[in-house]
Amino acid sequence: MQSYTVIGGGLAGLTAANALAGPDSKVTLIEQSTQLGGRARTSREHGYSINLGPHALYLGGRAAQTFREWNIPFTGKFPPTSANAFHVREDKLYPMVRNLPGLLTTRLFNPREKFEVANLLSLFPSAGAEPNETMSSWLDRKVSAPRVRDFAATLVRIATFCPEPDILDAEVAIRQIASALKHNVLYIDGGWQTLVDGLAERARSLGVEIRCGESAGTLGRTRTVLATGPEAVQNLTGVPVPKGPALRMATLDLGLADMPDKTPVTAFALDRPLYFSTHSNSSNHRLVHVAKYLGSTAQDPRTVRAELEEYATLVMPAWKQHTEFVRFLPDLTVAPIMPTATTKRPPASFLNLENVAIAGDWAGPEGMLADAAVASALEAAALLQRRTTAAAA
Numbered sequence: 001m002q003s004y005t006v007i008g009g010g011l012a013g014l015t016a017a018n019a020l021a022g023p024d025s026k027v028t029l030i031e032q033s034t035q036l037g038g039r040a041r042t043s044r045e046h047g048y049s050i051n052l053g054p055h056a057l058y059l060g061g062r063a064a065q066t067f068r069e070w071n072i073p074f075t076g077k078f079p080p081t082s083a084n085a086f087h088v089r090e091d092k093l094y095p096m097v098r099n100l101p102g103l104l105t106t107r108l109f110n111p112r113e114k115f116e117v118a119n120l121l122s123l124f125p126s127a128g129a130e131p132n133e134t135m136s137s138w139l140d141r142k143v144s145a146p147r148v149r150d151f152a153a154t155l156v157r158i159a160t161f162c163p164e165p166d167i168l169d170a171e172v173a174i175r176q177i178a179s180a181l182k183h184n185v186l187y188i189d190g191g192w193q194t195l196v197d198g199l200a201e202r203a204r205s206l207g208v209e210i211r212c213g214e215s216a217g218t219l220g221r222t223r224t225v226l227a228t229g230p231e232a233v234q235n236l237t238g239v240p241v242p243k244g245p246a247l248r249m250a251t252l253d254l255g256l257a258d259m260p261d262k263t264p265v266t267a268f269a270l271d272r273p274l275y276f277s278t279h280s281n282s283s284n285h286r287l288v289h290v291a292k293y294l295g296s297t298a299q300d301p302r303t304v305r306a307e308l309e310e311y312a313t314l315v316m317p318a319w320k321q322h323t324e325f326v327r328f329l330p331d332l333t334v335a336p337i338m339p340t341a342t343t344k345r346p347p348a349s350f351l352n353l354e355n356v357a358i359a360g361d362w363a364g365p366e367g368m369l370a371d372a373a374v375a376s377a378l379e380a381a382a383l384l385q386r387r388t389t390a391a392a393a
Contacts, residue, residue, distance in 0.1 A: 010038025042191030
């Protein structure tokens with residue numbers, strides 16, 4: 001029987017443990033925290049299930065595909081696209097452009113710009129990019145009108161969480177946007193902890209031993225998947241890990257009750273990196289994320305919070321009167337390394353250590369966010385299994 005160790009109990013680690021599990025394998029997962037999930041954890045406050053910032057499952061991505069194959073239960077709702085969904089430009093709200101009729105009637109663009117927007121949206125499903133091209137360079141080639149470029153940059157931010165198209169890898173970003181446009185995304189009922197719990201339950205049913213609240217210490221001789229951040233990987237192995245700009249976000253989480261029916265449910269700013277969306281909406285409460293996509297430069301938390309509160313007031317003037325609780329997270333790490341045109345994410349085999357592979361949303365060539373975490377974990381597990389087979393031959 002082959003023994004495997006997985007270090008890290010986030011989506012990547014739980015995926016790797018499930019992929020390695022089997023009748024001829026002994027798999028142990030070690031998580032230093034007392035709770036599984038990593039950045040996919042969900043907390044409960046005042047009856048609300050609150051993720052660490054806005055989360056969406058890309059229905060055409062590797063994560064959703066894998067969860068379906070493994071019968072991990074999840075339900076959810078599509079992002080709101082009703083008449084109460086808006087774009088925001090120069091502090092004015094415009095009905096969101098969701099389809100061709102909406103594009104034809106919007107006051108956001110003049111006729112020439114509308115044609116350019118339609119052409120842009122038709123490009124994403126099959127468009128490619130030049131080698132090592134930034135998203136900014138790609139937009140330079142495809143878009144001429146400044147207001148259409150703002151619209152395109154907003155699509156990029158929403159799909160990739162990146163407000164810096166001048167460094168973002170165009171090929172990765174285009175695939176992410178195309179997936180969102182074709183397959184849509186899902187806000188998961190009960191928060192992402194439902195996915196974490198489903199993966200943990202399946203792993204245990206396959207014989208995986210899960211040990212929380214325990215430090216990994218040093219690497220042993222068993223084949224190991226390091227499903228941690230790049231700094232922890234470097235500390236455990238002594239192998240320098242490439243550094244790159246992180247994807248970061250500030251979020252103001254609002255638990256609201258008794259809001260008027262016509263209150264906006266979604267509002268994406270076109271001229272600022274700001275986001276507003278209702279992630280749960282029932283008869284007795286509403287959970288709203290008001291967020292700012294942060295760039296590489298540090299920003300003052302007080303200034304950011306004031307900006308988010310001002311934006312919330314613009315979109316939903318009565319939010320303070322109906323707020324049951326407020327949580328402000330000034331500097332969330334969405335992913336430790338973003339895919340840039342010059343810094344490629346390291347593959348599972350990057351360390352060149354026979355018994356060790358890496359996984360995480362900062363590793364591997366496929367997808368972004370949860371899809372990158374799951375895809376790299378499957379790659380890491382398959383790599384170690386191939387090495388086990390080769391060693392036994």
